[in-house]
Amino acid sequence: xxxxxxxxxxxxxxxxxxxxxxxxxxxxxxxxxxxxxxxxxxxxxxxxxxxxxxxxxxxxxxxxxxxxxxxxxxxxxxxxxxxxxxxxxxxxxxxxxxxxxxxxxxxxxxxxxxxxxxxxxxxxxxxxxxxxxxxxxxxxxxxxxxxxxxxxxxxxxxxxxxxxxxxxxxxxxxxxxxxxxxxxxxxxxxxxxxxxxxxxxxxxxxxxxxxxxxxxxxxxxxxxxxxxxxxxxxxxxxxxxxxxxxxxxxxxxxxxxxxxxxxxxxxxxxxxxxxxxxxxxxxxxxxxxxxxxxxxxxxxxxxxxxx
Amino acid sequence: xxxxxxxxxxxxxxxxxxxxxxxxxxxxxxxxxxxxxxxxxxxxxxxxxxxxxxxxxxxxxxxxxxxxxxxxxxxxxxxxxxxxxxxxxxxx
Amino acid sequence: xxxxxxxxxxxxxxxxxxxxxxxxxxxxxxxxxxxxxxxxxxxxxxxxxxxxxxxxxxxxxxxxxxxxxxxxxxxxxxxxxxxxxxxxxxxxxxxxxxxxxxxxxxxxxxxxxxxxxxxxxxxxxxxxxxxxxxxxxxxxxxxxxxxxxxxxxxxxxxxxxxxxxxxxxxxxxxxxxxxxxxxxxxxxxxxxxxxxxxxxxxxxxxxxxxxxxxxxxxxxxxxxxxxxxxxxxxxxxxxxxxxxxxxxxxxxxxxxxxxxxxxxxxxxxxxxxxxxxxxxxxxxxxxxxxxxxxxxxxxxxxxxxxxxxxxxxxxxxxxxxxxxxxxxxxxxxxxxxxxxxxxxxxxxxxxxxxxxxxxxxxxxxxxxxxxxxxxxxxxxxxxxxx
Numbered sequence: 001x002x003x004x005x006x007x008x009x010x011x012x013x014x015x016x017x018x019x020x021x022x023x024x025x026x027x028x029x030x031x032x033x034x035x036x037x038x039x040x041x042x043x044x045x046x047x048x049x050x051x052x053x054x055x056x057x058x059x060x061x062x063x064x065x066x067x068x069x070x071x072x073x074x075x076x077x078x079x080x081x082x083x084x085x086x087x088x089x090x091x092x093x094x095x096x097x098x099x100x101x102x103x104x105x106x107x108x109x110x111x112x113x114x115x116x117x118x119x120x121x122x123x124x125x126x127x128x129x130x131x132x133x134x135x136x137x138x139x140x141x142x143x144x145x146x147x148x149x150x151x152x153x154x155x156x157x158x159x160x161x162x163x164x165x166x167x168x169x170x171x172x173x174x175x176x177x178x179x180x181x182x183x184x185x186x187x188x189x190x191x192x193x194x195x196x197x198x199x200x201x202x203x204x205x206x207x208x209x210x211x212x213x214x215x216x217x218x219x220x221x222x223x224x225x226x227x228x229x230x231x232x233x234x235x236x237x238x239x240x241x242x243x244x245x246x247x248x249x250x251x252x253x254x255x256x257x258x259x260x261x262x263x264x265x266x267x268x269x270x271x272x273x274x275x276x277x278x279x280x281x282x283x284x285x286x287x288x289x290x291x292x293x294x295x296x297x298x299x300x301x302x303x304x305x306x307x
Numbered sequence: 308x309x310x311x312x313x314x315x316x317x318x319x320x321x322x323x324x325x326x327x328x329x330x331x332x333x334x335x336x337x338x339x340x341x342x343x344x345x346x347x348x349x350x351x352x353x354x355x356x357x358x359x360x361x362x363x364x365x366x367x368x369x370x371x372x373x374x375x376x377x378x379x380x381x382x383x384x385x386x387x388x389x390x391x392x393x394x395x396x397x398x399x
Numbered sequence: 400x401x402x403x404x405x406x407x408x409x410x411x412x413x414x415x416x417x418x419x420x421x422x423x424x425x426x427x428x429x430x431x432x433x434x435x436x437x438x439x440x441x442x443x444x445x446x447x448x449x450x451x452x453x454x455x456x457x458x459x460x461x462x463x464x465x466x467x468x469x470x471x472x473x474x475x476x477x478x479x480x481x482x483x484x485x486x487x488x489x490x491x492x493x494x495x496x497x498x499x500x501x502x503x504x505x506x507x508x509x510x511x512x513x514x515x516x517x518x519x520x521x522x523x524x525x526x527x528x529x530x531x532x533x534x535x536x537x538x539x540x541x542x543x544x545x546x547x548x549x550x551x552x553x554x555x556x557x558x559x560x561x562x563x564x565x566x567x568x569x570x571x572x573x574x575x576x577x578x579x580x581x582x583x584x585x586x587x588x589x590x591x592x593x594x595x596x597x598x599x600x601x602x603x604x605x606x607x608x609x610x611x612x613x614x615x616x617x618x619x620x621x622x623x624x625x626x627x628x629x630x631x632x633x634x635x636x637x638x639x640x641x642x643x644x645x646x647x648x649x650x651x652x653x654x655x656x657x658x659x660x661x662x663x664x665x666x667x668x669x670x671x672x673x674x675x676x677x678x679x680x681x682x683x684x685x686x687x688x689x690x691x692x693x694x695x696x697x698x699x700x701x702x703x704x705x706x707x708x709x710x711x712x713x714x715x716x717x718x719x720x721x722x723x724x725x726x727x728x729x730x731x732x733x734x735x736x737x738x739x740x741x742x743x744x745x746x747x748x749x750x751x752x753x754x755x756x757x758x759x760x761x762x763x764x765x766x767x768x769x770x771x772x773x774x775x776x777x778x779x780x781x782x783x784x785x
Contacts, residue, residue, distance in 0.1 A: 013353035013370035014321030019329060020374035024352035037593040041461060049602050051321065057598035058321040062591035064464050065600030066487050070457035073449070077417060077461025077469070078591065080445035084416040085467055091593055109457065112450030186349035212374075220375030220388075223350050314492055314611070315589060316598040 010036060015058040017050040020219030022210035022226060023098075023125045025183040027051075030094070030123060030207075033193035036061055037090055041075040043097030043106060044068040046132040046211075047125060069105040071095040072113035075120045092197050096123040099140035100130045103164050114173035114202050121196050121203045124166060127211040135214040139164040142234070143285065144278040145266045147214075152269040157278050162285065170204040171240055171297045177203040178240040178297075184227035185237075192239065208235045216265025228260040234282065236289035240297045248292055257282050326353070330373025331394040336365045340383040347377035347386060402533040402563040405570045406472075406498055406556075407432030409540035412578040413496075416467035416585075417445040419458040423477040424510045425560035426500040430472055452477035456484035463493035464599060466590030468544065471495070474560055475502035475516045482520055485553075489524025489615065491600060494547035494585070496540065497525075500560040501661065501712075503746040511747020512560040513712035514661060518689070518721045524615050526554040526622055527690040529660035533568040538641040541573070542629050545582050549629075550622050552615070557689075559662040559712075561747070573637055581636045619691040626688055644693035647700050649675060650682030655706045655762055656736075658684045660722060663710065663750060670755035681759045686722060697729035706766040707736045708758050712744040719770040740770040748774055 010031035017024040027047055031038070040063045042048045048065045051058040066074045075095035082088040095113070097106055102124040113120060129147050130136040137147040141159045146152055150159040170178045177199045181189040189207065196203035210217070210225040217225060229235035230249060234257060237249035257279065261267040270278050292300045336347075343362040355370040356377055366377070378386040390396065400408075406429050410418070418437075420430035436442035445462070449455035452473050459469035473481065478499055488495050499517045503509040517527055526546065530536045536558045543554040558564060589597065603611060623644060630642025648664075649671050650656060657667055664685045674681045684700050684707075686693070701707065709723040718724060723740035730736070741758050744750045754774055 009354040011354065012319045012322050013355045013367075014324040014326060015353070016324070016326070017352060019352070019372035020376055021352045025350055025376075028352070028354050029349065036596075039465065039591050039593065052316065052598050052601040054601040054603040054607050055316060056321040056324055057316040057318060057601060059598050060318045060596060062593055062596040063318075063598045064461070064591060065598075065602075066457060066460055066491075067483055070453065070460075070484065073454045073457030074461035074464070076447060076454075077419065077458035077463075077467075078465045079461075080447050080458070081417045081462035081465050081467030081469065084443070084445035085465075087465075087592075108450055109454050112454050115450070116447065183350065186345075218375070220379040222352070222374070223346075223376055223380050314599060316601050318596045318598060 010060045011051065012058045012060060014056065015051045016053060017046065018212050018219070020212045020222045021046070022183055022222040023047055023127060025222065026125060026189065026207045026209045027096070029183065029186050029189050030096070030193050031061065033190040034092060034094060034197060038092045038094050039078055040064070041066070041071045041078065041093070041095045043071040043101035045098035045101055045125070046127070047096070047098070049132055068101050070109050071097045071101060072106065072120070072122060073109040076113050076116065076118045079118050079120055093120045094123060095120055096125065098132070099124060099126040099128060100138045103139045103166050111173065114170060114175050117201050119200055119202070121193070121205065123205045123207060125207055125209045127209045127214060129211070129214050131211045131214040140166070143281050144270050146269060147266070157275060158269060167204065167206055167240065168297065168299070171243055174243070175202045175204050176242050180206045180208070180235065180237050182208045182226035182230055182235065182237065184223050184230065214266070217263050221263060225260070225263070228255060231255045232257045232260040233286040233289040234260055236292050238292060243297055245292065245294050245297050248294060254290065257286050325369045326372055327369050330371060330391060332373040332375065332388045332390050333368055333371050334366055334375070334378050335387045335389055337385050337387065338363050338365070340385045342383055344382060346380040346382070350376050350380050352376070400533070400570055401428060401565060401567050402536055402558060403428030403565065404432050405533045405537040406540055406558070407436065408572055409537040410470050411436055411442045412573065412575055413541060413544045413582055414468065414584070415444045415470045417447065417459065417462035417469045419447045419449050419455045419462070419469070419471045421449045421452045421455045421473070421477060423452065423474045425502060425564045426472045426474045426498065428564060429498060429500070452481045453484060456481035456488065459495045460484060460488050460491070460493060463488070463495050464491070464591050466585065466587050466592070468585040469495050470497070472498035472500065474500040475504050478516045478520065479504060482523070485520055485523045485525060488553050490611065492551040492615070493553060494551055495553040496543045496547055497553070497555045498540070499555050499557045500564045501557050502560040509746040512562050513745045513747065514557065514559070515713040515745070517555065517557045518713045521690050521721065524552065524619065525690065526552055526619070526626070526688070527557060528554065528688055529557045529686065530563070531662055531664045531685065533563055533566070534570045534639070535641045536563060537570055537572070538633060538637070538639060541578060541582060542633050542642050546622070546625055546629050548585050550618055550625055552618055552622060557661065562662045571639070577636060581633065622691050623688070623693055623696070642687070644688040644696040645700055646685040646687060648683040648685065650684065650700065652680055653682030653704055654680045655708065655759060656682050656684050656701050656704045657755070657759060658686060658707060658709045658722065658726060659711060660686050660689060661712070663712070663744070666750065666752055667710070667755055670752045670759070673752065674756055674759050679759060679763055689722070692725050692728060694729040694731070697726060701736065704736050706762050707738045708741055708762045709738060710741045710743055710755065710758060714742045714745070737766045737768045739768055741773050742771070743773045750774065
């Protein structure tokens with residue numbers, strides 16, 4: 001029994017992540033795909049805090065946490081130094097951060113890493129908010145979502161702006177491989193990580209990772225939520241290689257956005273009288289995402305004209 | 308004098324923290340209808356579900372937090388969630 | 400050669416694995432010099448052009464964490480921008496070496512020399528050395544790598560912007576072989592490596608955080624001895640004593656001592672020579688190592704002196720010059736001289752020999768402890784509308 005119970009994880013259990021944490025599923029899968037010969041630079045956030053509260057660590061690979069915004073820069077320094085010392089052979093560098101550490105406070109360092117062309121796989125664990133500090137809004141929080149800094153009230157319907165399009169920002173930097181994935185399709189996620197690690201240069205992987213307390217659903221639904229995000233097209237799943245969209249997940253039985261929104265308490269207020277315009281905007285976003293086609297990755301997701 | 312508290316932590320040391328006390332339910336792997344899809348194994352946030360055979364899985368209950376993802380995801384209902392002793396179903 | 404070039408050559412001789420740079424006046428010639436060396440094949444190091452000073456500091460952090468010898472340089476606004484990373488590097492015990500080309504801090508924006516930038520982050524856990532001339536700048540960088548790697552504490556070498564960075568002085572440049580003998584390759588006891596994984600940068604709670612900080616502090620205190628010892632080793636290797644914690648000049652029988660850091664010391668030596676001829680028994684204490692603050696060395700150098708005037712190019716707004724405040728620590732619990740703070744030269748304002756002499760004369764006639772700004776222009780005292 002002891003031998004059968006031995007689990008080979010590069011991110012071990014015993015961490016203090018919430019029961020059902022979508023990010024934990026994804027982070028485990030990333031390392032499963034990448035293998036043990038990696039060095040990971042991790043930003044401040046849920047994953048960092050719950051895997052490395054002193055004196056314990058879940059990580060079986062060399063792993064460093066510096067600050068909130070500099071995972072990309074720390075990774076850059078590691079890559080260049082290892083190459084300069086002749087110790088880069090057979091090692092891969094991964095930088096990982098949440099949506100805040102990627103799109104907001106970390107965007108400068110991310111841009112620098114992309115622009116300089118480091119051989120680093122950057123992974124954004126997007127749970128659509130600053131969940132670790134108490135579910136505040138980030139620039140990747142979707143329209144209409146309740147967060148603690150974008151609460152609905154008499155004067156507001158929740159978050160006002162759409163998600164910043166980081167995959168397109170990566171493409172604009174000439175990043176050779178950009179992809180999105182979710183833990184609802186673990187094999188797809190693993191494939192993308194492995195594919196990315198075979199490419200030389202910067203790679204960007206954007207993972208939607210549902211958050212049980214932040215989004216407000218029962219813990220057993222984390223994988224379901226990720227699946228519905230893709231099936232409603234609110235989170236498009238695609239691959240972009242050298243500026244060309246080479247793979248798009250086309251949903252055979254597209255689901256209405258309500259199927260995804262209703263089970264989450266962060267969208268509950270949209271189903272009250274007056275919430276229809278926001279729901280309509282979310283449907284538009286889903287339509288835009290559904291319209292993403294193979295071909296040059298031009299300004300997708302913003303096809304709506306100003307009228 | 309070169310002791311660096313917090314600077315270097317042993318890998319995998321979280322295994323000492325058995326998070327089983329968190330849960331109110333745990334999964335029971337019936338191992339009857341399993342089709343080997345691995346959704347339970349790949350979908351566990353803890354990494355505490357393990358593969359015994361192509362169509363046989365089980366859970367290391369030392370770390371299971373009872374989130375219920377494996378039972379919910381199983382396409383053939385081969386996993387049941389049962390209440391821990393002394394726990395009650397929460398009011399919905 | 401120009402101070403910046405001297406520093407670049409010193410860094411090259413120390414065989415860094417990674418040099419990272421973001422330009423800011425007046426550090427630019429250092430990083431430009433290093434990039435030319437890389438382009439010419441004289442320096443084999445990874446050279447990364449960062450997108451900001453914050454990025455630059457993070458990049459050297461990463462490089463050091465994998466066991467690389469890492470270097471960067473900055474100044475003023477850049478130093479303040481990378482403050483978060485400075486604390487991080489020190490807390491993680493990474494022996495990064497940095498040059499700070501001392502420059503005033505905004506607002507108002509000013510690109511000329513004062514020391515506000517470096518003193519503003521004296522709490523960060525970095526060793527801070529202030530050099531007087533280009534030779535000392537060169538020599539201090541070579542010593543800095545050795546000090547840092549022995550203690551696992553990062554070291555900042557501070558040199559006055561423009562005054563030293565852009566001034567030509569003759570310097571003695573050591574040979575590569577001499578430097579290699581003095582400074583062996585960086586060989587950390589642990590570094591990030593898949594063959595021996597570990598976790599760095601954990602979140603540490605109230606149950607263990609204090610001990611980490613205590614250890615950094617105690618190692619900083621131990622650094623005082625290491626800095627002196629490395630200076631002696633440098634002397635034995637290169638025949639020059641350009642290092643250590645403090646230096647004195649003409650302090651025999653002095654009633655009054657002037658204290659300062661950095662390039663001003665050169666001018667002060669001339670001022671003191673003239674004052675001695677005038678009959679004033681005045682000497683100089685040069686503080687070379689600002690952090691860790693060498694309280695006992697200071698105490699031993701000037702005990703028995705009745706009056707001390709600290710001339711410095713910085714001010715802790717709302718109190719006095721920082722070096723002055725620190726000087727008081729040397730006399731904790733003992734009878735202290737009257738220590739006064741003279742804030743001069745902010746934003747690159749010239750400090751003349753005559754002004755220094757006047758400080759000494761004024762202290763001689765009125766030794767009472769006080770804080771004064773010197774060299775202010777009367778016509779500007781009413782502000783823009785005046």
